[in-house]
Structure formats: structure tokens, C-alpha cells
Amino acid sequence: MEVYYQLPVLALDRPVPKHVLGRRGAISLNSNASLFGGRSPRQLSKRRGAISYDRTDQTALFICLLDMRLTGRGIIIKSEKRGGTKLWVDFRLLHNQSGVGCVSGKRHRQHLSLQRYLHPIRGFSNSSALPTGPVAPPPPPQRTLGLLDQQYYGQASVMLKRVASWNFDIFLFDRLTDGINKGETLGCVLQHLFHKYGLIELFGLDPLRFHKFAGLLQEYYYTRNPYHTSVHAADVTQAMCCFLQEPKLAQSLTSWDILLALLGAATHDLSHPGVTQDFLIKSNHYLALLYQDGAVLENHHWKLGVCILRESGLLSHLPVEDRLCFEGRLNSLILATDISKQREFLSRFDAHLKNDDLSMNNGNDRHLILQMALKCADICNPCRPAVISKQWSHMVTQEFFQQGDMERALRQEISPLCDRHSNDMASIQTDFISFVAEPLFTQWAKFCKSPLSRCMLGNLQENKRYWSGSAP
Numbered sequence: 351m352e353v354y355y356q357l358p359v360l361a362l363d364r365p366v367p368k369h370v371l372g373r374r375g376a377i378s379l380n381s382n383a384s385l386f387g388g389r390s391p392r393q394l395s396k397r398r399g400a401i402s403y404d405r406t407d408q409t410a411l412f413i414c415l416l417d418m419r420l421t422g423r424g425i426i427i428k429s430e431k432r433g434g435t436k437l438w439v440d441f442r443l444l445h446n447q448s449g450v451g452c453v454s455g456k457r458h459r460q461h462l463s464l465q466r467y468l469h470p471i472r473g474f475s476n477s478s479a480l481p482t483g484p485v486a487p488p489p490p491p492q493r494t495l496g497l498l499d500q501q502y503y504g505q506a507s508v509m510l511k512r513v514a515s516w517n518f519d520i521f522l523f524d525r526l527t528d529g530i531n532k533g534e535t536l537g538c539v540l541q542h543l544f545h546k547y548g549l550i551e552l553f554g555l556d557p558l559r560f561h562k563f564a565g566l567l568q569e570y571y572y573t574r575n576p577y578h579t580s581v582h583a584a585d586v587t588q589a590m591c592c593f594l595q596e597p598k599l600a601q602s603l604t605s606w607d608i609l610l611a612l613l614g615a616a617t618h619d620l621s622h623p624g625v626t627q628d629f630l631i632k633s634n635h636y637l638a639l640l641y642q643d644g645a646v647l648e649n650h651h652w653k654l655g656v657c658i659l660r661e662s663g664l665l666s667h668l669p670v671e672d673r674l675c676f677e678g679r680l681n682s683l684i685l686a687t688d689i690s691k692q693r694e695f696l697s698r699f700d701a702h703l704k705n706d707d708l709s710m711n712n713g714n715d716r717h718l719i720l721q722m723a724l725k726c727a728d729i730c731n732p733c734r735p736a737v738i739s740k741q742w743s744h745m746v747t748q749e750f751f752q753q754g755d756m757e758r759a760l761r762q763e764i765s766p767l768c769d770r771h772s773n774d775m776a777s778i779q780t781d782f783i784s785f786v787a788e789p790l791f792t793q794w795a796k797f798c799k800s801p802l803s804r805c806m807l808g809n810l811q812e813n814k815r816y817w818s819g820s821a822p
């Protein structure tokens with residue numbers, strides 16, 4: 351199987367000096383990757399990779415690596431001439447397996463073009479485009495995150511082209527965008543999807559108001575939560591996009607449905623405090639009092655979603671009756687994510703499946719299906735590929751244990767699953783998959799028989815085998 355690395359992209363702030371390029375306008379590499387430059391893609395099958403540059407855009411390098419394991423932190427590009435200049439291409443992001451794009455069987459000829467930057471990249475700006483002499487390895491990651499992200503913005507935009515892929519790695523995307531705009535991952539995904547579905551034009555949305563809305567969204571997700579952060583919201587929004595692409599939905603959903611689905615996903619956990627409703631009730635939290643102990647978190651998420659919609663003015667140009675109807679539908683969509691109501695929700699949905707009476711032409715039925723889709727998107731992490739799913743498992747377990755530590759400190763009874771001394775991640779995951787995720791996705795697959803549903807159930811079973819210890 352050919353394995354192509356999704357290379358981080360490297361942009362230069364001025365054309366590559368002629369003396370660096372080889373005879374054919376390419377660059378040979380002197381590295382453990384033993385790459386040869388200047389080969390045309392058709393020769394790639396015999397070569398292990400190529401780096402060449404686009405004559406029309408001499409600040410862009412095209413890099414393609416084949417089926418190799420990179421050691422160290424990157425490669426040094428060395429001009430073909432003896433003792434020539436060297437260029438450091440950093441592969442640190444690649445060492446995260448999720449950065450690998452597997453292309454089993456088919457040739458992935460697409461090169462990743464590089465982004466030209468309007469301003470010089472830090473670290474290259476006060477020297478020639480290519481540093482002379484041996485290139486010192488870059489400083490430790492934490493100091494170069496900004497530089498790394500500056501280099502990889504182009505990679506983020508390449509990833510967004512595959513936003514409807516179930517294997518989309520939100521964690522890689524978050525790293526690629528975070529350093530540039532201080533964690534606007536959710537805003538980036540939502541903005542891309544709004545353009546993908548033409549919602550800006552269809553609803554006459556003001557780009558500045560959208561930008562303000564996205565900024566408020568980001569602001570009202572707490573970064574200190576191990577799990578309930580804007581990255582979770584971005585993941586749920588991306589999952590919702592995958593469901594909206596399902597033929598059974600795509601052919602019938604209206605633009606209002608799509609607007610509701612995306613905004614519902616983006617706002618569904620707004621200002622989540624990282625603790626459960628029971629904790630809020632036990633500690634007499636004002637939210638529990640405000641919402642009379644009923645769907646406290648979900649009502650809070652929804653109310654805040656309405657507040658930032660109104661504060662940003664995103665929909666303020668629409669007729670008031672449309673806005674109020676939208677806010678009401680947003681409420682019932684977000685309230686559907688209350689996991690404590692899942693059993694009754696599934697029995698209701700199951701009755702429809704048995705009667706086969708759901709019609710995509712019926713607005714109420716479409717709304718019920720969107721509720722089901724958001725429920726699935728909200729807890730889809732066990733259905734993601736293992737390397738991504740395990741990261742979510744770790745985060746959600748840490749959030750449970752963090753709550754248990756607080757309850758222990760407050761001398762309160764420790765909530766189920768939250769005592770780190772009597773619970774373990776594997777059993778929490780096995781039970782969650784068996785008793786919560788599996789029933790939901792099994793029912794979703796009955797309604798939406800598709801390759802995606804089969805893929806999700808397959809990942810679910812694989813992850814269940816892993817956590818239950820029955821995986822080989």
C-alpha cells in the first residue's frame with residue numbers, strides 16, 4: 351500500500367535562488383528519506399518521492415513522499431551543487447499518525463501546493479529565503495507552534511477540501527489552525543461549511559456579523575475542559591456535515607434545515623461547565639435553579655446560542671417570525687442531545703421505523719431526523735477511526751475523573767464513572783459503547799443504510815473490541 355504523507359506545507363518569502371535548484375529546476379534531497387528531486391510524478395512509482403517547484407510560482411515547493419518512514423524531525427533539502435545551500439523542511443506534524451493519508455491501491459497524484467505568504471515567515475524573514483550553511487534544527491515545538499502553523503495554513507485549507515470525510519482528523523486540523531488564529535477551529539469549520547452550502551448568499555448573511563458570531567462561539571466554549579471544548583463542537587459540526595451528505599437527507603433537506611443543523615451542532619454544548627447536571631443540582635448551581643433542574647445543561651447551551659445569534663445580529667435581517675421559529679427549532683434540536691432522555695427518544699424513533707412512516711417531505715419528520723443526526727454527531731467519537739476515537743475516550747474520561755476529584759474535595763457523593771480510584775477508562779468505554787452508542791447508531795443505520803453507517807458501526811465494533819480487551 352502506498353502511503354503518502356500529508357506534508358506540512360512550507361512557503362518561502364521570496365523565490366528559491368537559482369543556485370539552489372538543480373539543472374531541471376528541482377532540488378535533490380540529502381536526507382534519510384533518500385529522495386530524488388526533479389522526477390516527474392509518473393516516475394514516482396520507481397522513486398521514493400520528489401520535490402520540485404512550480405516555475406510559475408517560484409515561492410512554492412511541491413513535495414510528495416512515498417511509502418517511507420521518516421525518522422528524526424525532518425529533512426534537509428540540499429542543492430545539487432556541492433556544498434550548496436540547505437533548506438530545513440520540518441515534519442514534526444507528520445509523526446502524529448493521523449497526519450498520514452493512506453492511499454491504498456490508488457495513486458494519489460495530487461501534490462500539495464504550498465501557500466505564498468503575504469508576509470515573510472518568522473525564522474526566515476531576516477535572512478535569505480534559504481539559510482546558508484547547516485540548518486540548525488528548529489527550536490522545541492512549543493516555541494515554534496506559531497511558526498509551524500504559519501507554515502501549515504495551506505495544509506489546513508487542503509484538509510478542508512475533505513471536510514465531508516469521516517476520517518477527518520479534527521485534532522490535526524485544530525493544531526494546524528490554532529496557532530494562527532488562537533483556536534478558531536470551530537469558526538473555520540463552520541465558515542467553510544456555510545460557504546459549502548451557500549448559506550451566506552441564500553440567507554443574505556453579513557460576513558462581518560458571521561465573523562462576530564464565530565468569535566462569540568469560540569469565546570463561550572471553555573478551553574479548560576478536558577472534553578467539552580470548541581474542538582468537540584467542531585467535531586460534532588463536521589460529523590453533522592457528513593450526515594447532511596447522506597443521499598437520504600441531502601435530496602430532501604431545505605436550506606433552513608441545513609442552517610439549523612450546522613448552527614445546532616456548533617452551539618449544542620456552548621459554555622459547558624465540564625460537569626454533569628447532577629453535579630450542578632447537588633451544588634445548588636445557579637443554572638440548576640434557573641432551569642428548575644430540568645435539562646439544565648441543554649437549556650443553558652440553547653439559551654446562550656440564541657443570545658449570541660441575537661448579539662451578533664447574524665439573523666437580525668430576517669423576518670421576526672422566521673427568527674422566532676428558528677430559535678424554537680434550535681431549542682428542540684439541542685434539547686434532543688440530553689443523553690438522559692435517549693431511551694425514550696429511541697423508542698419513539700423506533701416506532702416510526704417499524705411503521706415506516708417517516709417522510710422526508712414532512713417538516714416535522716425532517717426535524718426528528720435532524721434531532722437524531724445531532725444525537726449521533728454528539729456521541730460519534732466511538733465511531734471514529736481508532737487513532738482519533740482513543741483521543742476522545744481519554745479526554746472524556748479525564749473530564750469525568752476531574753468532576754470526581756471535585757466531589758471528593760467537596761465531600762460529596764462521587765457521581766457514577768467519576769471516581770478515578772474505582773473506575774477505569776476501558777470499562778467506561780466498553781459500557782458507553784454497549785449501552786449508549788451502539789443502540790443509537792444501530793437505529794441510525796436502520797434508517798440510513800449507507801457506506802458511512804456501515805463504516806461507523808465497523809469502527810464502533812473495532813473500538814469496542816479494543817476496550818473490552820477482545821481485540822487481537
Ligand SMILES: Nc1ncnc2c1ncn2[C@@H]1O[C@@H]2COP(=O)(O)O[C@H]2[C@H]1O
Pocket residue numbers: 619647687688689728729731732742743746778779782
Ligand atoms: N467516549 C465516551 N465515553 C463515555 N461517555 C461519553 C463518551 N462520549 C460522550 N460521552 C458522554 O455522552 C454525553 C453526551 O452529552 P454531553 O455532551 O453533555 O456529555 C457526553 C458525555 O458525558
